[in-house]
Amino acid sequence: MQQITLIPGDGIGPEVTQSARDVVTAAGANVSWDTVSAGMQTGKQQGTPLPASVFESIAVTRLALKGPVQTPFGDDYPVCVERGTGPRIYPSVTIALRKELKLFVNVRPARNYPSVKSRFDNVDLLIFRENSEDLYAGRERMVDADTAEAIKIITRQGSERVARFAFDYMRKVGRRKLSVIHKSNVMKLTDGMFLRTAQEVARDYPEFEVNQRVVDALCMELVIRPEEFDCLLLPNLYGDIVSDLAAGLVGGLGVAPGANIGSDCAMFEAVHGSAPDIGGKDIANPMAMILSAVMLLRYIGEAQAADRVEQALTAVLRDKKHVTRDLGGSAGTREMTAAIIRNLSGSSPTNS
Numbered sequence: 001m002q003q004i005t006l007i008p009g010d011g012i013g014p015e016v017t018q019s020a021r022d023v024v025t026a027a028g029a030n031v032s033w034d035t036v037s038a039g040m041q042t043g044k045q046q047g048t049p050l051p052a053s054v055f056e057s058i059a060v061t062r063l064a065l066k067g068p069v070q071t072p073f074g075d076d077y078p079v080c081v082e083r084g085t086g087p088r089i090y091p092s093v094t095i096a097l098r099k100e101l102k103l104f105v106n107v108r109p110a111r112n113y114p115s116v117k118s119r120f121d122n123v124d125l126l127i128f129r130e131n132s133e134d135l136y137a138g139r140e141r142m143v144d145a146d147t148a149e150a151i152k153i154i155t156r157q158g159s160e161r162v163a164r165f166a167f168d169y170m171r172k173v174g175r176r177k178l179s180v181i182h183k184s185n186v187m188k189l190t191d192g193m194f195l196r197t198a199q200e201v202a203r204d205y206p207e208f209e210v211n212q213r214v215v216d217a218l219c220m221e222l223v224i225r226p227e228e229f230d231c232l233l234l235p236n237l238y239g240d241i242v243s244d245l246a247a248g249l250v251g252g253l254g255v256a257p258g259a260n261i262g263s264d265c266a267m268f269e270a271v272h273g274s275a276p277d278i279g280g281k282d283i284a285n286p287m288a289m290i291l292s293a294v295m296l297l298r299y300i301g302e303a304q305a306a307d308r309v310e311q312a313l314t315a316v317l318r319d320k321k322h323v324t325r326d327l328g329g330s331a332g333t334r335e336m337t338a339a340i341i342r343n344l345s346g347s348s349p350t351n352s
């Protein structure tokens, strides 16, 4: 049996993670859950938003399903992690987890689902975002009172690692084309290295079609003809921005799942935040968290359970009778979850 660390998080997190857990369990996946807490509420109760128990659990399970956590604005919310050598400070729980667990790639699919309103109906993108380097490497400082600087770090090792991951993943899931995204006409050394390294790695994967795009041109092309793209490989900053743009092409953050993957552990989470405005009201859309759990199931080889969940979710979306408000319905989180579970067992979603 595969153990999974479950982090409910803040706001709508406990509701949508409970929904994902119920659906995964009902789909017959051979998993068990170890629930640990992190986030703003945990910070109030335990004095730290990221207690050591989270790392202790993931050290055993190597796998986490994480709900969104709230990060208050301002400089007075450092997340301090003390593991191994000295304390390290991070701006949020999610960034602390990604860095400490060395989750070097963020995988985000963006595709159309039935009855989910969007501008396009033919989008099927798979985005690989390098998750540890670039302008997000944390080298930012005040030079003097009027000047701030941030250093963009791109390494050959980091670029090669994420490029190999992307090709291996594409092979596993049967994708065919990769676009390497960069701005090497301006950032000649850093983005130049990212692009060149990906092109070198591509020689080991001759079955794939590989092209490249400058990031600004890509953004324009994506909002005009997204159907021409298959998989995208991007450095951290462009990946952050373009993956939200891609979520916008298929109906917004409420339907966007994601995975953060490293060499020896992985963490799956919805792209959306903790939505404090609707937390605890039983109206959150659980779809992105359920789709994140589907990615987790595929990652651990539970393909049958993953297929069952995806088919049941698709049936509920098509039927439209038990979907949440953001999807044009009036169902609550629990009602939508129950409808998905009923579809797993083969009954009609209309039989309430």
Ligand code: NAI
Binding pocket: 012, 016, 067, 068, 069, 070, 071, 072, 094, 253, 254, 269, 270, 271, 272, 273, 274, 275, 276, 277, 278, 283, 284, 285, 286, 287, 288, 326
């Ligand atoms: P948000 O994604 O939480 O909310 C934006 C809007 O979308 C809100 O109107 C919200 O009600 C709606 N929304 C989001 N998810 C929804 C869902 N599943 N169903 C229905 N409606 C949904 O973004 P926001 O407001 O910028 O961030 C709120 C908090 O979440 C912040 O403290 C932020 O730091 C945190 N956050 C955490 C993330 C994580 O843990 N991975 C990621 C993004 C934000």
